[in-house]
Amino acid sequence: MVKGIGGTTKSIQSSVSVKLFSRFDLSVCFNMDSLVVDKVTERLPTVSVDISSLINFNNLSLADDAYAVPGDIDLLIGASIFPHLLLSRKVQGQSDCLSPLALETVLGYVIVGSAPALVDCHASVSYCCATDPLDAAVRKFWQIEEVNAPKLLSPDDKACEDIYNSTTTRDADGRYVVALPFKGDVFSLGDSFKKSKNRFLCLERKMQASPALKEAYDNVISEYLNKGFISPAPIDTEETRNLPSYTIPHHGIIREDKLTSKLRIVLDGSSKSSSQISLNDILYNGQNLQGNLFHIIVNFRLYRIALSADIRQMFLCIGVRPCDRRFQRILYRFSPQEPLKVYEFNRVCFGLKSSPFHALRTIKQLILDEGASYPRAQQTVNTVGCHHTVGVFEA
Structure with missing residues (x-):
């Protein structure tokens, strides 16, 4: 070589x-x-x-x-x-x-050395015309002229949709209450309390070193309690003692760009239990219902003024049926001198892989149920999508 x-x-x-x-x-x-x-x-x-x-x-x-x-x-x-x-x-x-x-x-x-080159004074011009093969042209034609058709649901997405349709209800206040879309056996979950406790003790030490983080965390947990987003877990009875449950580790994400609450609590639904199975492992994802990003961006070109808005605490606006709340447990205490307390999320929480589907599917259901009373809102959501609403206006 x-x-x-x-x-x-x-x-x-x-x-x-x-x-x-x-x-x-x-x-x-x-x-x-x-x-x-x-x-x-x-x-x-x-x-x-x-x-x-x-x-x-x-x-x-x-x-x-x-x-x-x-x-x-x-x-x-x-x-x-x-x-x-x-x-x-x-x-x-x-x-x-x-x-x-x-x-x-x-x-x-x-x-x-560098020698003078002999330049040819005669110029030549070539013309080349390339055309697509006939099969490629026909394929491109059908792609351009194809009529938009609803996407076929995968078996998993269809199963998740069936669970939503058969279990979703509305309470006395009109709030939607959904079920966790389990695809696996809940009894496959092992012990998750020990790992969640160790993760919380680590978080607690971090909060002791940062009073600002501790204050922000306490304020969010207090708000969740006052608004009924979470509540103390009920004491197990003879009937519920042997039922599976899941305690979710959590941590906080600081968002300095937020004007109100700068801390978001995120649950780690992918944390493995002692059986090496996590809650997310036995949940359906659900269909991707997010709006088409291309359409959202194009809407900004329609008029001179655009308004963007989202729903505050979107996930927490949706309830979870009581029998599924035992799988949304967290640990917290306001002082290291207090005993650890177990709380349950009464609402859809951030960190489960089914939560985005629940949030967007519930808005879609709200449009189906109440859209006739709010035609402009119905048109906006159907046109732009419900994940991020962009309104455009002519000045």
Whole structure:
């Protein structure tokens, strides 16, 4: 293997011994061991040389009389021999200091340097027209002209939709109450309390080191309690003692850009229990109901003014049926001197993989149930999507 500029390599086909003679003096002879490759380099020079401006070389005994015409390179002489070829005399091609030189060697004069190229005065123009194959053109036509059709649900998405339709209710206040869409056996969940306790104790030490984080966390938990988002977990009875449950580790994310609550509590529904199964492992994702991002961006180009809005505490506006709340338990206490308390989320919480589906599917259900009373809201959600509403107005 021979390596060259930039790490390029050439495979060696064989080796050969070469005896090199001068065409002017046969007594000048060099022995070389050479490697054989399929190609030394491209034809050199790359373009024809304009010899009319190199008249000083006309009477010199050149090692290569055809130096001005591109030709194949048959042999590359190594640095071990080249110094022994050079003699003392050199001839300048032109008065210009940058013109090529003719260096005298034992093989004859060799031309070295930047030589004037012979430019072809004839210009050629080529025209190429490429067309798509017929099958590609037909395929593109059907893609462009295809009528939008509702996407077919996967078996998992259909099962999740069926669970939603068969279990979702509304309470006395009109709030939607949903069920966790289980796809696996809830009894496959192992013990999650121990890991959740260790994670909370770590969080508690972090809060003790940061009074601002502690205050923000306490305020959010207090708000959740006051608004009924969470409540103390009921004491297990004889009937519920052997039922599976899941205690979810949680942490806080500080959002300095928020004007109101700067802390969001995120639940880790993917934390493995002692059986190496997490709550998210046995939940359906549900269909992706987020709005088409391209349509949302295009709406900004319709008019001069655009308004963007979202729903505050969107997930927490949706209730979870009581029998599923035991799978949404968290640990918390307001002081290290207090015993750890177990709370249950009464609402859809942030951190379960089914929560985005519940939030967007419930808005869709709200439009189906109440859209006739709010036609403009119905039109906006159906047009833009319900994940992020953008309204555009003409000024």
